[in-house]
Structure formats: C-alpha cells, structure tokens
Amino acid sequence: xxDKLIFIGVIGGGEVSPEVAAVAEEVGREIARxxxxxxxxxxxxxxxxxxxxxxxxxxxxxxxxxxDSRLTAxxxxxxxxxxxxxxxxxxxxxxxxxxxxxxDGSYGTLTEIGHALQNGIPxxxxxxxxxxxxxxxxxxxxxxxxxxxxxxKAIEIVKNGGSSEx
Amino acid sequence: xxDKLIFIGVIGGGEVSPEVAAVAEEVGREIARxxxxxxxxxxxxxxxxxxxxxxxxxxxxxxxxxxDSRLTAxxxxxxxxxxxxxxxxxxxxxxxxxxxxxxDGSYGTLTEIGHALQNGIPxxxxxxxxxxxxxxxxxxxxxxxxxxxxxxKAIEIVKNGGSSEx
Amino acid sequence: xxDKLIFIGVIGGGEVSPEVAAVAEEVGREIARxxxxxxxxxxxxxxxxxxxxxxxxxxxxxxxxxxDSRLTAxxxxxxxxxxxxxxxxxxxxxxxxxxxxxxDGSYGTLTEIGHALQNGIPxxxxxxxxxxxxxxxxxxxxxxxxxxxxxxKAIEIVKNGGSSEx
Amino acid sequence: xxDKLIFIGVIGGGEVSPEVAAVAEEVGREIARxxxxxxxxxxxxxxxxxxxxxxxxxxxxxxxxxxDSRLTAxxxxxxxxxxxxxxxxxxxxxxxxxxxxxxDGSYGTLTEIGHALQNGIPxxxxxxxxxxxxxxxxxxxxxxxxxxxxxxKAIEIVKNGGSSEx
Numbered sequence: 051x052x053d054k055l056i057f058i059g060v061i062g063g064g065e066v067s068p069e070v071a072a073v074a075e076e077v078g079r080e081i082a083r084x085x086x087x088x089x090x091x092x093x094x095x096x097x098x099x100x101x102x103x104x105x106x107x108x109x110x111x112x113x114x115x116x117x118d119s120r121l122t123a124x125x126x127x128x129x130x131x132x133x134x135x136x137x138x139x140x141x142x143x144x145x146x147x148x149x150x151x152x153x154d155g156s157y158g159t160l161t162e163i164g165h166a167l168q169n170g171i172p173x174x175x176x177x178x179x180x181x182x183x184x185x186x187x188x189x190x191x192x193x194x195x196x197x198x199x200x201x202x203k204a205i206e207i208v209k210n211g212g213s214s215e216x
Numbered sequence: 217x218x219d220k221l222i223f224i225g226v227i228g229g230g231e232v233s234p235e236v237a238a239v240a241e242e243v244g245r246e247i248a249r250x251x252x253x254x255x256x257x258x259x260x261x262x263x264x265x266x267x268x269x270x271x272x273x274x275x276x277x278x279x280x281x282x283x284d285s286r287l288t289a290x291x292x293x294x295x296x297x298x299x300x301x302x303x304x305x306x307x308x309x310x311x312x313x314x315x316x317x318x319x320d321g322s323y324g325t326l327t328e329i330g331h332a333l334q335n336g337i338p339x340x341x342x343x344x345x346x347x348x349x350x351x352x353x354x355x356x357x358x359x360x361x362x363x364x365x366x367x368x369k370a371i372e373i374v375k376n377g378g379s380s381e382x
Numbered sequence: 383x384x385d386k387l388i389f390i391g392v393i394g395g396g397e398v399s400p401e402v403a404a405v406a407e408e409v410g411r412e413i414a415r416x417x418x419x420x421x422x423x424x425x426x427x428x429x430x431x432x433x434x435x436x437x438x439x440x441x442x443x444x445x446x447x448x449x450d451s452r453l454t455a456x457x458x459x460x461x462x463x464x465x466x467x468x469x470x471x472x473x474x475x476x477x478x479x480x481x482x483x484x485x486d487g488s489y490g491t492l493t494e495i496g497h498a499l500q501n502g503i504p505x506x507x508x509x510x511x512x513x514x515x516x517x518x519x520x521x522x523x524x525x526x527x528x529x530x531x532x533x534x535k536a537i538e539i540v541k542n543g544g545s546s547e548x
Numbered sequence: 549x550x551d552k553l554i555f556i557g558v559i560g561g562g563e564v565s566p567e568v569a570a571v572a573e574e575v576g577r578e579i580a581r582x583x584x585x586x587x588x589x590x591x592x593x594x595x596x597x598x599x600x601x602x603x604x605x606x607x608x609x610x611x612x613x614x615x616d617s618r619l620t621a622x623x624x625x626x627x628x629x630x631x632x633x634x635x636x637x638x639x640x641x642x643x644x645x646x647x648x649x650x651x652d653g654s655y656g657t658l659t660e661i662g663h664a665l666q667n668g669i670p671x672x673x674x675x676x677x678x679x680x681x682x683x684x685x686x687x688x689x690x691x692x693x694x695x696x697x698x699x700x701k702a703i704e705i706v707k708n709g710g711s712s713e714x
Binding site for chain 3: 654655677678
C-alpha cells in the first residue's frame with residue numbers, strides 16, 4: 051500500500067456560515083499538504099470550501115455529485131463523478147473514503163455519518179452531530195479540536211490500517 | 217386522496233431484543249388495523265416483527281430489499297421490491313413512506329432518519345436515536361410513548377396533509 | 383411457492399403510439415386475469431397503459447418511480463415505490479420481476495433488457511429491440527406474437543421455476 | 549473549458565479474449581496520450597486492459613466500482629470510486645463520461661450503451677452491439693475501425709461541444 055493514494059472524505063452542509071467554511075477550507079488544505087486525495091459530494095458549502103483549500107495546496111479533489119451534470123460541481127473539483135442518483139450518492143461518498151471528517155452538518159451529513167459507522171469507516175468530528183440511542187450516548191465519532199488534529203487523526207488511522215480494507 | 221392507501225414506513229435494526237421486536241410487532245399490527253400499508257427494508261429484526269404484526273392483521277406489507285434476491289425477504293413481506301442497491305435502498309424505504317416510525321435503531325436506521333428529515337418526511341420515534349448538533353438538541357423526531365400512539369401520530373400527520381406531496 | 387404472488391415486469395417507452403399502448407393495455411389486463419402482480423416503472427406510455435389494463439381487471443400494480451414524489455405515478459399504480467434514484471431505478475424494476483415483457487422500446491427499455499439478461503431474468507419481446515454483437519445475432523429475447531402469448535410464456539417460465547431464485 | 553480535463557469512458561465485458569484486451573489496451577493508451585482521463589467500471593477484462601494502457605502512458609484512470617471495497621479495483625485504477633450499488637453503478641460510469649467507447653460487450657455493456665444514448669452521450673463502437681427496434685436498424689452508435697480512430701472521434705466530439713453539458 052505504500053505508494054497508494056490515501057482518500058479522505060470531507061462531509062458537511064451545502065450551505066454554511068463563513069466560520070464553518072473557514073474550518074472546512076483549512077481541513078482541505080491540510081489533506082492536500084499531507085499528500086492525500088479529498089473525496090466529497092462535490093457541491094457548495096463545506097464541500098466547496100474543503101475543495102478550495104485542497105486545490106490551493108495543489109491537492110487532488112474528487113466530487114461525487116447527486117445530479118445529472120458535471121456543471122453542478124464546485125469550481126475546485128478536479129474529478130467530477132456524475133451519478134444521477136440523488137442523495138443515494140451519499141453511500142458512494144462514504145465508501146470511497148478511508149476515513150471521514152464531518153464538519154458541522156446537515157441531515158445529509160447525518161446519513162453519511164450513519165453509513166460510515168455502519169461500514170466501520172472512521173468518522174472524525176469537528177463541531178458536528180452527537181448521537182445517543184435510547185438515552186445512552188454513542189461516542190463512535192472521534193472528537194477533534196482543530197482542522198489539523200482532524201486530518202492528523204484521519205491519516206494516522208488509515209496508515210495504521212484501521213480501515214485498510216475499504 | 218380519500219380512497220388512496222396510506223404508506224407508513226417502519227425502520228429499525230435487523231437484529232433486536234425480544235422486547236424491541238414486541239414493540240415493532242404491535243406497531244405493524246396497528247398500522248394494518250388502521251388500513252394503512254407498511255413499508256420497510258424487508259429483512260429481519262424490527263422489519264420482520266413489524267411485517268408479522270401487519271400480516272396477522274391482514275395488512276399489506278412492502279419490503280424494499282438491499283440484495284439481489286426476493287428470497288432474502290422475511291416471510292411476512294407480501295410485495296418484495298428487489299433493488300440490488302445495497303444500503304442505498306434506504307433512500308427508497310424513506311421516500312416510499314408518508315411518515316416513518318423509528319424503533320430502537322442501528323446505524324442504518326440513523327441514515328434513514330437523516331434522509332427522512334432532509335426530505336420533510338415526519339419521523340415518529342419509539343426509544344430511538346436522539347440528536348444534537350454542535351451542542352444544541354435537535355428535536356425534529358416526534359416522541360411517542362407507545363406503539364399505538366406512534367401509529368396514531370403517523371396517520372394523523374399524513375391525513376392532515378403534512379407530507380401529502382410525498 | 384404455490385400461494386405466492388407471481389411478479390411480471392412490463393417495460394417500454396414513456397411515450398408511445400396508440401397502437402403500442404393498446405398492446406400494453408392488453409398485456410396488463412392479461413397479467414391481472416392470470417392472478418399475477420404487475421411491476422413497472424410507474425410513469426406514462428407503456429407503463430401507464432399496462433397498469434390501466436391490470437387495474438381494470440382488478441390486478442395489483444407496482445410502480446417503481448425514478449423521481450422524488452409519489453405524485454409522479456400514473457393513476458393506475460396501486461403501490462408507488464419512490465426511489466429518488468433516477469434511471470438507476472431500472473435495475474430495481476428488473477430485479478423485482480420474475481419475468482419481463484418488453485413492448486416496443488426506448489433506450490431506457492434497452493437498459494432494462496440488458497440488466498434482465500445479465501441477471502438471467504427471462505425477457506419476452508413484443509415488437510421490441512433486437513440485438514447483435516459483433517455481427518452475430520443474439521436471440522436471448524423470447525419472441526411473442528400477441529399480448530396473450532407473451533403473458534402465457536412469462537407465467538409458464540416462472541411456474542416452471544426458470545427464475546425461481548429471483 | 550480549455551484547461552479542463554476531458555473524461556472518456558471505456559466500457560466492455562469483464563472477461564474477454566486476448567484480442568479484445570489488446571484493443572482495449574490500445575484505446576486506453578491513446579486516451580492517455582491525448583491527455584484525457586479514462587473512466588470505467590474498475591474491474592477486469594476490457595476495463596483492466598484499458599486502464600493498463602492508460603497507466604503505461606501515465607494517464608489518469610478512474611474506476612467506478614459496483615462492490616463495497618476498493619480492493620476489487622484492477623491494479624491500474626488510480627482513483628477508485630466505491631459505490632456499493634451493484635450494477636446500478638453503470639449509470640455513474642456513463643454520466644461521468646463525456647463520450648463513451650464501447651468495445652465488444654456483455655449485457656452490462658448493453659445497459660451502459662442504453663443509458664448513454666438515453667442521455668445524449670456519444671457512443672463510439674469497436675466490434676460492439678448493434679441494435680434494431682421493431683425491424684428498423686438504429687445507427688446511433690458511431691462506428692470506428694481502430695482504437696486510434698475511436699479515441700480521435702471521442703475527443704473530437706467532446707471538443708466540438710457535442711456533449712459539453714455532461
């Protein structure tokens with residue numbers, strides 16, 4: 051695996067505040083600096099900010115789009131994957147990533163967190179959803195305090211083979 | 217709309233305790249008694265128990281299956297829909313329902329709750345996931361204290377046109 | 383299997399001539415008369431005409447829709463399955479059927495014929511696509527000369543266990 | 549559009565003769581030489597041979613996989629997209645391509661040709677399916693006599709904006 055690209059997913063809402071966008075941009079930049087490829091849903095908000103950060107650091111950006119046209123991708127997506135599947139494409143965003151960084155979050159983000167945890171793909175959270183089932187806290191989402199820490203944790207987990215089968 | 221069937225989705229884990237199964241069975245029975253059709257993922261656990269309850273009350277049961285064979289449906293599914301899509305079929309379970317009752321829950325259930333809330337389809341919860349985003353509780357899931365109350369709330373919402381467009 | 387419903391798929395274009403619609407309507411009627419359920423893509427053209435024929439003979443009609451709303455189903459669909467998957471739903475139409483009757487045909491119909499043949503699901507054709515690969519005719523599509531013959535062949539194959547695993 | 553990557557899809561069977569594989573490899577090599585990215589289904593046969601050709605010419609290869617693991621990709625795929633969707637992923641292979649080159653062909657290839665023609669994405673054929681509907685030949689598939697001619701035609705059509713909206 052040593053010369054293979056590492057794929058880190060970034061998930062989050064399609065419309066976000068400037069503060070959240072700045073966090074996402076820093077996450078994207080850090081992913082690129084570390085030599086990993088960024089996988090996302092290809093649209094706006096967290097997805098666009100993360101792609102922008104990665105593109106500025108000359109990183110590879112893959113956008114897995116819900117709609118029927120590559121023109122819906124944000125301008126920083128280098129590889130648009132056009133699925134035409136609607137939000138069922140969230141499954142592909144998750145499965146194409148070896149670890150996921152969740153930033154803030156919409157209900158769509160919640161579906162992606164669910165798919166990732168169901169598939170054993172690690173999720174690192176930055177101010178994102180917290181979960182409890184029937185009154186008991188579920189602490190499967192790995193907490194990170196900064197973009198840099200989130201990317202460090204994601205890449206470390208992948209390198210340690212945590213989810214090498216994905 | 218008056219002579220049209222109402223479709224109520226039931227979601228929950230594929231492997232559950234006898235207590236949870238008993239709740240699901242009562243939910244299914246109540247859906248059938250009220251003349252509504254039951255939509256689910258067609259497999260075991262909550263899905264099978266709910267279908268069993270509905271079938272015993274002569275209800276219509278629709279199982280939207282992830283795999284490639286109708287033989288994977290539980291024995292109480294009358295209409296197996298074979299998708300071959302894996303867990304991307306969760307989107308179809310949700311969108312085919314006018315209201316959703318979530319019982320207990322796996323991570324797959326969490327994806328279905330996310331898709332439902334994203335699409336404005338009401339979710340009634342029985343001992344299921346609770347959600348908070350960035351420290352703030354999200355109370356979009358409508359609480360119910362019993363199977364009967366859950367089904368009453370689901371059918372009432374649909375009849376009041378809450379999500380008639382779905 | 384004796385008391386289980388048989389599911390026959392009907393595929394064809396969404397906009398067709400009155401002559402083709404009449405053939406589809408007769409196919410739907412015959413499926414219902416034989417006590418089988420009709421599976422289709424739920425929209426207009428061949429799908430609507432077949433559902434109309436089946437509904438007039440009190441048959442069960444299942445429409446697996448590409449879009450996001452049950453309101454897109456034709457008025458003769460009793461069980462709308464709302465996928466939101468776009469034309470990837472064609473796979474579910476095919477896999478949910480134990481045999482397929484193809485009438486006339488659009489390019490979408492061609493995708494369904496391909497999925498059916500790939501999965502070993504028998505396809506009976508009424509004036510539909512014919513195929514050749516690298517100059518050699520492919521005669522996997524079973525010819526029928528009339529709606530009645532098409533339905534007879536479809537049900538006979540299913541009863542003989544031709545594709546009982548689907 | 550001038551500095552944007554062009555994406556050319558290559559479709560064909562997952563198990564093919566050495567002669568067909570040699571054609572696919574030459575197609576892949578030519579796509580890379582022309583500076584375009586290769587999109588395919590990521591598995592064996594035509595897909596692997598085309599990726600091999602492209603990789604040897606330092607091209608970018610994207611494999612949109614049906615299963616749940618990146619380990620199912622052939623060794624020449626640089627960007628594995630893991631969909632978990634089964635053969636519904638064929639839609640994404642097609643829509644992610646601005647023109648398609650079909651080589652030989654299985655029934656899966658037939659579904660991809662159908663999706664491409666339905667979406668107005670040009671299909672160039674090398675010894676692939678030929679189609680007729682109700683006795684009339686359908687000549688929508690553009691004939692090519694050699695790998696080089698196929699790639700030339702594909703790139704020319706995309707540059708002329710034939711399907712720039714995809």
